Amino acid sequence: EVQLVESGGGLVQPGGSLRLSCAASGFTFTSYYMSWVRQAPGKGLEWVSAINSGGGSTSYADSVKGRFTISRDNAKNTLYLQMNSLKPEDTAVYYCNVRIAALWVWGQGTQVTVSS
Numbered sequence: 001e002v003q004l005v006e007s008g009g010g011l012v013q014p015g016g017s018l019r020l021s022c023a024a025s026g027f028t029f030t031s032y033y034m035s036w037v038r039q040a041p042g043k044g045l046e047w048v049s050a051i052n053s054g055g056g057s058t059s060y061a062d063s064v065k066g067r068f069t070i071s072r073d074n075a076k077n078t079l080y081l082q083m084n085s086l087k088p089e090d091t092a093v094y095y096c097n098v099r100i101a102a103l104w105v106w107g108q109g110t111q112v113t114v115s116s
Contacts, residue, residue, distance in 0.1 A: 001025075001026045002025075002026040002027045002098075002100060002105050003024070003025045003026050003105075003107075004022055004023070004024055004096050004097065004098065004105060004106065004107035005022065005023045005107055005108065006020060006021065006022050006094065006095065006096055006107040006108065006109055006110040007020070007021050007022075007023070007110055008020040008021050008110060009093075009094060009110030009111045009112045009113075010111075010112070010113070011113045011115065012086055012112070012113070012114055013114070013115070013116050014086060014087060014088060014114055014115075014116055015085060015086065016086050016114070017082070017083060017084045017085075017086065018083045018086065018112060019080060019081070019082050019083070020036070020080065020081040020083065020094055020096075020110060020112070021078055021079070021080055022034070022036075022078065022079040022080070022081075022096030022107055023077065023078050024077045024078065024079065024096075024098070025077060027098070027100055027105075029072075029074060029077040030053055030054075030074045031053055032053055032098050032099070032100065033050055033051065033052055033053060033098070033099070034050065034051055034070075034072060034079045034096060034097075034098055035047065035048075035049065035050040035051075035096065035097050035098070036048040036049045036050075036070060036079075036081050036094060036095070036096055036097075037094075037095050037096075037097055038090075038092035038093065038094045038095065038112075039092055039093050039095070039109075040089070040091060040092040041091070041092075043092075046061065046063075046092070047061055048060070048061050048064055048068065048081070048094070049061065049064065049068060049070040049081065050070070051070045051071065051072055051079070054074075055071065055072045055074065058070050058071075063089075064083075064090075067083065067084050067085045067086075068081060068082065068083050068084070069081070069082040069084075070082075079096050081094065081096075083112070086112075086114045087114060088114045088115060089114075090112060090114050091112060091113050091114050091115070092111075092112060093109040093110065093111050093112075094109060094110050094111075094112055095107055095108075095109045
């Protein structure tokens, strides 16, 4: 069974940092692009960042560029999102996802709340 499990969310003050993790199982992790997507309260899904299978190519939404860093550990089948200089507008549920054939697989999400 293909499975993605996010962790690492929580409550953090503006300017703080968090590192999200996404543990993958049930597929050949090393073969796939991985992405992070978020959904703020009352809003639609927003793509955040993506990384290629080898980890050498990354991309970011303008809203997080320079503050967030995506990475992966293929030996541990784990995707990461290091989030620095967090802002209240980063408050959202963060999901990792992967497209396998024509199917998008999503984790259950992890809540990030940025508030003083």
